[in-house]
Amino acid sequence: MLLQVQSLTKTYPAAPGTDAARHVLSGVSLTLDAGETLALTGESGSGKSTLMTLIAGLDRPDSGQIRIEGADIAGWPDRRLAQMRRRQIGLIFQQFNLIPSLDVAANLAFQARLAGRFDQGWTAIVAQRLGLDGHLSLYPEQLSGGQQQRVAIGRALAARPALVLADEPTGNLDEATADRVIDLMLELVIDSGAGLLMVTHSSRLAARLGRRTHLSHGRLA
């Protein structure tokens, strides 16, 4: 099993001026195998992004288990979680979050090099398949939104992660561009043998993934 989430709960303390704590996740469980693609849908505030950040080790659950390739990450220290993100996780954000000071080539290679598994041949293939081979010396600010998201996808996949976590990867793109980007992402994920967990609002996009699950008020439907 690539990813196993069990009985996950997360509550945020009450905001100043309010009494009630926010129960964002309540006993969420899910699994994902290598090579499998899973869409996580849900309305705004349903806890989708929180679930993603917990799986990525960016935040800690109150209770429950998160196992990635069999290892429970719940009690890991920051250093170990950071190492896991470098080596096992590929993160794709809605706002792309490229590194503005590095050109496209450096952005694509960044995580792979950080993880110590940079493969120039594979990175070139990723760039070429994403249609970025003509833009390698450009900087993020010189690219369109679609191009930037393709770089973000390339950055995640060039590191050959076991698990790709994509949080609304097409949320900032028009429909046609979003379709093209999703096509490319799915192709590359499947070819690399990674598992994909994608958060999306769009039922249309969710339908293109192997499986889908719906989160509502912190519980899986």
Added chain:
Amino acid sequence: MKRAAAHALWSHWRRHPGQALTLVLGLALATALWTGVQAINAEARASYARATAVLTQDAQTTLIARDGGTIPVATYVRLRRAGWQVAPVLEGTTRLAGRTVTLLGLDPLSGPVLPQTAPLGSGGIAPFIGPPGQLYAAPDTAAQLNGAVQPEIVVSDDLPPDHLIGDIALVARLLGRPDHLTRLVLAPAQATDLPPLDQIAPALIRADPAPGSDLAGLTDSFHLNLTAFAALAFAVGLFIVHSAIGLAFEQRRPMYRTLRALGLSARALTGLLALELLAVALMAGLLGVAMGYGIAAALLPDVAATLRGLYGAPARDSLGLRPGWIAAGLLMSLLGTVVAGGQALWRLHRLPILASAAPRAWRRASTKGLGWQGGLAGLLLLAAGLLTQTAAPPHLGSAFASLAAMMLGAALALPPLLAGLLALGTRLARGPVAQWFWADSQQQLPGLSLALMALLLALAANIGVSTMVGSFRTTFTGWLDQRLVADVYIDAGSPETAQAVLPALRQTATAILPRITTEARLNGHPGEVQLLSDDHSYRDHWPLLSPAAGVWEGLAEGRGALINEQLAYRSGLAPGDPVTLDGTALPILAIYSDYGNPRPQAIVGAATFAALFPDRAVQRYGLHMDPEDLPALRLDLEGRFGLRPDQIIDQASIKAASLRVFEQTFTVTAALNVLTLGVAGVAILTSLLTLASLRLPQIAPLWALGMTRARLGQLELLRAGVLALFTAILALPVGLALAWILLARVNVAAFGWRLPMVLFPGDWALLGGIAVLAALAAAAWPARRLATRPAADLLKVFASER
């Protein structure tokens, strides 16, 4: 509507109290250093004005003894009987109640020759001249002496500190000099049928009020130096203000657009922000003036000691509140705000409603602007170079203009140079983190440029001034060793005593070097001529600037004169040229350095001196002797001939006193140096703090990609250290150029002497280390905040995308 708009605009500061603090503190610091120095200058100038008003005879023509000694009372009586309108003055220093004071004895009955002995008017003349008499003194001097000395001391606000004025008979008694006068003040209107001076009193000469004796003129260069330093510190402070205002404007751009879209006119918006700046300027100005008062009060005692020691200028230790510098401080604060915030206001006024914030585009524009900035910097540096070469002899105005052009040019050149170095680092970097580090540093450069420019200026000023002071100290110490060749110096006080003590001196000393100095006109300038005996100690040590064969033989045989560097610069003289000494032309054999003496001076051999000034007799001697014999000689001279302790001085005491004055002179400079560096440190801290919040969206993805917060914090720290190190390296040539201009141009123009430049690489390394440490200290807080930042803060970066 405006009230609502103002509320919205100003709410920014409530949400960003650190930024508000930065702005006010930066402006207050800048104003404080400026105001502090202006307060010091104002206090010192007020002291000069008081001194000049009271000791007004300094601005009148006087009669003085040709030999520089005292005037017998009989000579004065002879002049008065012949119809000369002269007033006697007796001046001398003595110790009263453990304090060294200058006593000035006047004869108020000689009026109207001395019409302006102003402080004496209130109590009437009778208690002043009648027994037991009165002494007038400044409040602080009077407070220390009253009760400890007789007679009564009357407080006068018009007197400079450590000066007491009394009736001439009383002062003569206190000084123990009943039959001698120091000078005779000549009334402006004299009868036309007077017997000539050289007939009735041939031992006297007229001494016009020389420009060199004007305290304000003499100390102008000192105050100019302080003002230049204060201006530099003010400029460094303005970098903080500019940075804070610029960032606040950038952060509020979306709000401006919203307010404009909601119907607020550009004019009204600009007006509100101008009002905001005015409030900040006034608040910071008041704070700065208060801080400036503190700085001035702390530094004034050292400045006063310097002015008294180096220039003999009376200056008070205590600081008064003067409306002039308070108003000037507030005005500078306003002016600084206009300079620092004007650009932001202008940009806001022209901001289209639909313009996007586009911080990246702003950075790209900054990168494009680097080329222009580099070009402008090159032009300014070229202008600085040309300005140092154009004026010969050096002119103070052009020297300071070249300094300003060089400092501004260097500051402008810094960002392009740093960008080049960081680009090189990016190219050479191996590994993703190193590559990101260098590339990201390049991207941060526009936000940090102003703080780094401030650091460059502070470091360059430190290197420049410490090189100048170090060069001065090395040269001055060596020069003292050269000039003070005798082991003991005796001032017999009169030619008769000088003759009388000679047998006693011969018994103890291995060599006796007669010393005579007389007032004379040197190439038309009032100055002095000194006799120098033909002795091996002078030949071996005298600080000649251009030693040549046969100089000493020529001097002994009367074939020429030596002149000091001040006279050479003032009159454009070189060895071989003739110099006129009281109308007699002599060829110049060599030029010697004469640090600390503002007056022209010439040296001639014994035969020439006797020919030029036949009526001058020896009153002083330099002795070569075993210092261990000094106590016995002192006892003998004091016991048998009535010499005072201050008439017998050993070389070590003179050196110690001279070096003490020297060190005091630069205490203020050192303090201003440290304060300026401190302001630069604050500039870095504030820039990093304000950038820290803007940087979160750039840092968060790196954390998400697997870099720990601690590592990112360490890299932030490393970046500050690297940028400070690069800045320190680039500041070195700027500092050395600054030192060169100070030594070879400013000093020559201000004092008339040029100092050799001595390099102190150890000091540079230390300063570089301090700069890096200061930057690390400034970056430590923002870096620690990043390293310990809650994950929730970083997650907001991703969450806020929706």
